[in-house]
Amino acid sequence: MRVPGSKSMTARALVLASLASGPSVIRRPLIARDTLLMVEGLRALGVGVDTSDADRWTVEPGPFAGEAEVDCGLAGTVMRFLPPVAALADGPVSFDGDPHARKRPNDGVILALRGLGVDIEDGGRLALPFTVNATGAVRGGVLEVDASKTSQLVSALLMAAPRFERGLDLRHVGDRPVPSRPYLDMVVRMLREAGAVVDDAEPNRWRVEPGELQGREWVIEPDLQNAAPFLCAALAAGGRVTVEGWPTETTQAGDAIREVLTRLGSRVEWSRGGLTVVGAPSLLPVELDLSDASELTPSLAALFGVNAGPFSIRGVAHIRGHETDRISALVTELRKIGADVDEFEDGLRVNKGGSTPGTWATYADHRMAHAGAVAGLVIPGLVLDDVACVSKTWPDFAEAWERAVLGGPVGEA
Incomplete structure (x- = not known):
């Protein structure tokens, strides 16, 4: 993709x-x-x-x-x-x-x-x-x-x-x-x-x-933070995802996702086609400091929220002042799906994931919508209350997501 x-x-x-x-x-x-x-x-x-x-x-x-x-x-x-x-x-x-x-x-x-x-x-x-x-x-x-x-x-x-x-x-x-x-x-x-x-x-x-x-x-390089939920999908649902045009040298904070997914036990491969992530059968527990790549927090938190823990994300107190208080919003939504979550001023810890269906609130925040999409790969019947908020950074995200996870035609959104 x-x-x-x-x-x-x-x-x-x-x-x-x-x-x-x-x-x-x-x-x-x-x-x-x-x-x-x-x-x-x-x-x-x-x-x-x-x-x-x-x-x-x-x-x-x-x-x-x-x-x-x-x-x-x-x-x-x-x-x-x-x-x-x-x-x-x-x-x-x-x-x-x-x-x-x-x-x-x-x-x-x-x-x-x-x-x-x-x-x-x-x-x-x-x-x-x-x-x-x-x-x-x-x-x-x-x-x-x-x-x-x-x-x-x-x-x-x-x-x-x-x-x-x-x-x-x-x-x-x-x-x-x-x-x-x-x-x-x-x-x-x-x-x-x-x-x-x-x-x-x-x-x-x-x-x-x-x-x-x-x-x-x-x-302009591809937006590596927008790629994060797709790479996380390979771990949440199993399989492999290739993102075309991933830069070999970049100052984008989203490039940190490569190291994170490797620490979680997945395989990350470079090829002529781009960057490929092959999801691991089970995630390795990690403690992450995402102070330099905080936009990755929502997708990773959702991935952790549907897996056995423990996983922790710290160093992201500043995301409380983003489109919404992302730490509080993530903790709320993860608990709604049945996850055992501790909230800190600068992050959160998922002790154990959940699988309860219901409605995932997006808080008019595109990254919260990305997180709900990741969790929805694992939880049947999980519904996002507003996916239109993704227009902030990717108006065609929902269509691209459906093509990727449903195996439809591959192309540019």
């Missing part, structure tokens, strides 16, 4: 292309709600984005316009990546989103921009809705932030930093480490590919020199 393009790479490519001094091309972008919200947000700011060719988007940067409104939906990338871009506009830019998006933490971006001299009106909420009262420039310089809630804060500031008057000397000063570190490797690599000078040699410090970003061609 094939999976669509990486949401993380598509979002970063769109932002970097909008900040460049010339046009860019994005090949094989992800077409989903999150990335289309990013496109519309950039268009509202005056960027020309042509999406008429599904496999080849073009981006024409322009002066960022004020008096704009940005709809973030439920996309953390939009609500965090675009405010630093909006700060370069000439006039106010307002941000809002879905009702639950107003509950997602955004204090990091708001406080960081204020620390750089940007005026933001938020009614004291430190969350959506808010307005960036831009004046056409950001001074930049030294900035200390606590990025322990989300790595997106660092990514957002670094991408806009070359356009700041003094660049940026960014330092993480939180008591806990920045989660999901591979995303930071991704943004540093992509910045350098666009011509930026970035020094990340010192832990928890990133220095970006002021300068121009170059327009270029971005080729």
